[in-house]
Amino acid sequence: MDRTQIGINGLDEALNGGIPKGNIVLIAGGAGTGKSTLAMQFLVNGAEKFKEKGLYITTEQKKEDLEKQAAQYGWNLPALQKAGRLAIFYLDTLVEKNHIPVLEEVIEKVSPQRIVIDSMTTLTDNLAITDFKDTTGFSMVQVMDNVVPTPLSEKLITKNVLYNLINMLKTKYQATVFLTSELYEDSKGLSADGVSEFICDGVVVLKALDIGDTLSRIIQVRKMRYTRLDGGVKNYDINQNGISIIQ
């Protein structure tokens, strides 16, 4: 099986050599756990070490913010963009309502082997219903109201939008995809929306734990289709080189 290497020692090994090519992987974690860092590193390594083109779709940080953050890890995003090995696309989810067609267009244009959507949480929060409406031609809520007087749950709408998005990514492109998701501390599931962990091919969870006076960071691959997992929890560090696994 073709695998997409993340390029982080200890993490690719835990995945039996990397992520099965074309898998859609949820990167779930609380604020500041390093989701964006990991996503960037995945694309930077792809471009520099594996000659694969990356597309970073950002809904939270503007392009300049990302470039500034990357520079702190020694990654030159403007140079990679100039060389045609990376593209950054800012999607304003408050202004732009037709997320899926817009994303389809940009993916088509860039034709990347690696895609990041950071974050999925912003995308599903703002506003799932329009996307659902756009892909079907009418709103399911309206239909449901006509049939049964029960409003469709937010979760079901989110699930449908996610299915549409993932289906689009899977059927049209062979790219390996990272979707970041906010994970709240009291959360029982593995994502903010409560459904993407079931739809995605893989889930990587990042956590920051306070142990005494020190902050301990742990990473665990919770799910990866077509891959035997060791299931272990690993410690990681974020430093001037980005994320590294403490072996």
Ligand SMILES: Nc1ncnc2c1ncn2[C@@H]1O[C@H](COP(=O)(O)OP(=O)(O)O)[C@@H](O)[C@H]1O
């Ligand atoms: N140069 C650095 N050295 C060590 N830690 C850093 C450095 N730059 C950023 N960080 C840490 O990385 C975290 C930010 O990671 P980020 O990828 O933005 O998280 P998330 O996307 O999950 O919110 C911060 O919590 C900060 O502590």
Ligand SMILES: [Mg+2]
């Ligand atoms: Mg982030």
